[in-house]
Amino acid sequence: MQVYKAFFKVIQKNRAQILIYLVVFMALALILSGAYNPPQDTDFTKVKVNIAFINDDGDSQLVAGLKTYLGENANLVAIPDETQKLQDALFFRQVEYILRVPAGFTEDMLNGKEVQLEKTTVPDSTSNIYMDLLINKYLNTVKTYTTYLPGLSQDDLSQNLEKDLAEQSKVTMISNGTHSIYAEKSGYYFNYLSYSLFAILILGVCSVMLVFNDTDLKRRNLCSPIRSANMNMQMVLGNLSFAILTWLVLISASFIMYGSFMFTATGLLLLLNSFVFTLAVLSISYLIGNLVKSRGAMSAIANVFALGTSFISGVFVPQELLGANVLTIASFTPTYWYVKANNEITAAVSFNTGNLSSIFTSMVLVLAFGVAVLGVTLVLIKQRRVES
């Protein structure tokens, strides 16, 4: 395992540069994700609208039914039927909706004629729409009965209306989880992690590849009785070990910050996603390592690549705020899919086939990137070997 050992000695010699990136990036990621405060959830309270109900039709079971139905869903406020007082009530928001039942309403309804209720509302208020929906629901139900059961007595009609309108749809909560306060914070941390991972792996892998790809050393190694396949295997092992070590160091901070949250489904998915991304980044770093010829180029590429992909893929600026064209370009980088999966993982309160399939699709795409780039690198290496 001479090559494997030499791999880590080279890494160790470059540890200062790598550690600077590691410490600075981890500190920044910790500060930025720590400073983020997700919006607090508010409890839902049902609020009833204040309305005034004025009846010009006279007492009928149909009108009484309407009043009772509205009374169940709104607060009926008694206002004298005087224009000035009604206008004042609206102006001072004593009521937000005034409904006037016109004369002949009951008869027209029972005879299936068009009926128009009068309403006075506060302009552009949501309560207006809400009340319209309630009233339309009542009237439409009456119309259904009068159309299809024309001989129905007012008594029966009222009973049927009361029964029908009392019907409520059953709502089942599909979600059974709670959204942890760490979910979004950890999402930010894992998004930032992509930048440091890219920079560190490019620097580490390239610094080793620069050494081992040196023509004289390569030729000297070829003179030895170690098989090329064996040497390559040791090199692959070295790269993998370095990548996994870097990943472990970077994720260790998430365990310190978020503790047991990292063992929940969300935490584990974030870890899995970051591991898959590590493999893709390793593959890209290996390609860059086989392309660069100098340390200057290595640093430049590490910065440009890590920063560039992070900016366009939504690491620093949320993907929702990026333009469609930028996102289209970003979709050709694994960082985009990694961040997308991270966002989906942290946004989900619970996991089902729908959101999991989207998350795993992103992970598979990241992995596919890695495999494709590795394929290109191997072809490149083979091509060079043939040329030399």
Added chain:
Amino acid sequence: MVINVKNLVKRYGNLIALDHFNLEVQEGEILGLLGPNGSGKTTAINCILSLLKYDKGTIEIYDQPMSPEAYAIKRNIGVVMQNVAVFNELTVYENIDYFCGLYVSDKQTRKKLVAEAIDFVGLNDFKKFYPKKLSGGLLRRLNIACGIAHKPKLIILDEPTVAVDPQSRNNILEGIMELNRQGATIIYTSHYMEEVEQICSRIAIMDKGKIIAMGTNEDLKKMIKSGEHINLELLNPEEMELSEIKSLPHVISAELTDHQLVVKSSRGKNNLIMILDHLKDQNIGIGKIYSEPPTLNDVFLEITGKELRD
């Protein structure tokens, strides 16, 4: 036989780097490959080591065909490249340990071999130094230690003394002779004829991808007409007729530059006395006199018509 190369041809496009190159190396000898830059020495070595593909010919090492996959053969070969091939990120000790470890897997044995190699090249005080901190001479010694630490039976040294100061060069040459005394067969390429003359038991002179002469130092010098170079410092050269010197017996050529007369003569007895008698008869005063035997450069010059150092 340690190495047997037959009819090796290597082309780089239209350029023929090795032109039906033949070489036989016997066990226990130090064979010097001497030739000017571009004569094909390094190409020949690279082909022998299977670092280069060749167009034609066969190479056998220890009676086995050499190939990139001939790992059993490679185990017996030590290589010291023309360019220093060490890791700048590893210390002197770690470098030697790395290269030795490619041949010897046992840790204890390796530790002993590395210590011996460090001792052999005299780098005991620099074990923890990184190569960048070493002088050119020490770096060359490290390069040699990396090549010989595993105690190979065959050592190939490709111009190991390029850009090395005279003191370090002497140390390196003495070390190579010591390796040979310990039983290693050595191939030594150089364009420094003095080194090759000093350490090699047999010399092959190369030009244009071919071996143009081969034999011991004495054998090679016997191949040429030139016997000795007689150098004389003349006090009154204006009174001398150069043509008369040239007409003397055994004189091949005579050149007068300023006060310096250089006469090349073929093998014959009393050449110097004859010249001195002639100059005395002409009343020409003489300052310093010295005579040199022919060099390998003379051999090369006579065979190819050009200087070895061209």
